[in-house]
Amino acid sequence: MARENINDIVVFIAVARERSFTRAAAKLGLTQSALSHIVRSLEARLGVRLLTRTTRSVSPTEAGERLLQNVAPRLEEIEAELAAISDLSETPAGNIRITAIDSVIDTVLWPRLAPILPKYPDLHVEFNADYRMLDIAADRFDIGVRYGDQVEKDMIAVRLTPDVQTVIVGSPGYFEWHTKPATAQDLLRHNCITLRLASSGGIYAWELEKDGKPIDLRVHGQAVFTNGYHMANAAVSGCGLAFLTEDLAAPYLADGRLVSVMQDWCPTFPGLHAYYPSRRHSSRALGLIIDTIRHAGGDRISDKRLPSRARRQPDLPRTEHQFEDVRR
Template sequence: MITEPEAVTSPMIRENITDLIAFAAVAEERSFTRAAARLNVSQSALSHTIKGLEQRLGLRLLTRTTRTVAPTLEGEDLLATLNPCFERIENRLQALNETRDEPTGTVRIVAVEYAIESILWPKLSPMLRKYPAVNVELVMEYEYTDLAHSRCDAGVRYGDQVAEGMIAMRIGPDERMICVGAPSYFATAKTPEHPNDLTEHACINLRLSNHGALYAWEFEDEEGKEIRVKVEGQATFNTINTVIRAALDGHGLACVPERLAKPHLDAGTLKTCLDAYCPSFPGFHLYYPSRQRSSSAFEVVLEALRHRD
């Protein structure tokens, strides 16, 4: 039999848990806008929830300015208590899910567009048909994303760019950046014989999203010594597919992944130059924290993505 005090307090406990989840999201994101998107609620509703929680507790949990949101000392103390509790609950729910016969769960992976289109989706698409209870979310980012901050389970980088302390698994073959141009461009410009000749050519630039600088084209001489060339041209993009589009339109030379250019090379709509100076390097690797507790969904994703020669 439920006593009257339990009937009164149970809804309050449930309300507090929901509001505490909202507070943790705002405190971690340092933004009502990002937290609202994460929780799939409106910004005004989230602000109302936090105000109600602060009023019930009689404490100010967040300091708000026009630009930032940060936890107060009391908010930091509450967050330090909440995070381990939420983590234990998530781990327990995950363990319960794993008692089922079929793999289940959601795996979020952050990667550049090229990796998503050329490797991740072609390998994961058949896996999703095989395991209907497994979900994947592919997040396109060109910056070096912090997995914990982005709430992603894993990320994709070239093998020589994976940070220390991460587990890395090869998911693709070695890559090579090559210099290409349209036949129409080569018809009006002399073919470069050395990377330094590129300074005399119209080139299509790629702006790197992680720090905003232009990508310096990288080559190697016959002795393995690195040659870096900063090129100039009328067109600059921050995605590799648009760089290729501009090259196809004859706006200049481009430095692009060989596998991405191959269909155009086979069709004759692009031609290469400086091949002897274009070395290969470790291809895409999936990386994730060594402390990550592996779920059944994550295991089948790993198996699907593993590179096989």
């Protein structure tokens, strides 16, 4: 097969997996028109249509699905073998792609990785800030970083942080005009800052806990955001109450811009973990990154070691699931 055919198949696979020329173009660093031309040329050479195109969607045809299912894994095996060969060099090299939410990149990953990059000039790290729960294998990420309860059972996971405490916070100015809440029923009368979940588009219900009993509370308010940074800033401005992780709220609590309430209602969730497919070739570059970002004493985990509440997959932002309103 001509080399250009292989390159064209790589482009087709990206479009078929993304089901979008726009998203595939962004991932490959090419223009949308260039991708469309490449796929049309591949279809012409093969004499068969590979993609069904409409004004709103792109999907593989029967021939395209066969190509995607049978050829894509072989190309990935070739890439893995090439990575293994290049890994025989003494110096870690290559590109490691990591997906995590923005605050985790800022506060955990970058501070730990920045000092080692000058030592390994052939090592490249690409960060993807995304609040969606991605399939890291399908989306071709080497490492995903999420809370421990979000890690799929077939992944290898390494702890990055201790368990995470949650907090309900508001500004001193807000509490000058509003009584501090003491119960879940009180929260329903407050202006609460809410989070829209990236994948489902639904509003996150606050996952509280009282006397060991979990309570999913659907709160309401004037402001809705898609990330924790903006929620924290809105709370500082006096907009209302926010439900955050303690590490995100810590700077504001320390200088008095935020005040914590209802501490006995705020549960602890499993800490952050880096995870990667168990079937993936473990290169020196990947091993170096994992060893650099791992929590001291952090080991691989299994689902059995997670608390029972954790398996319900709370999301800050976390995996989307159905919530019930609490009126008590």
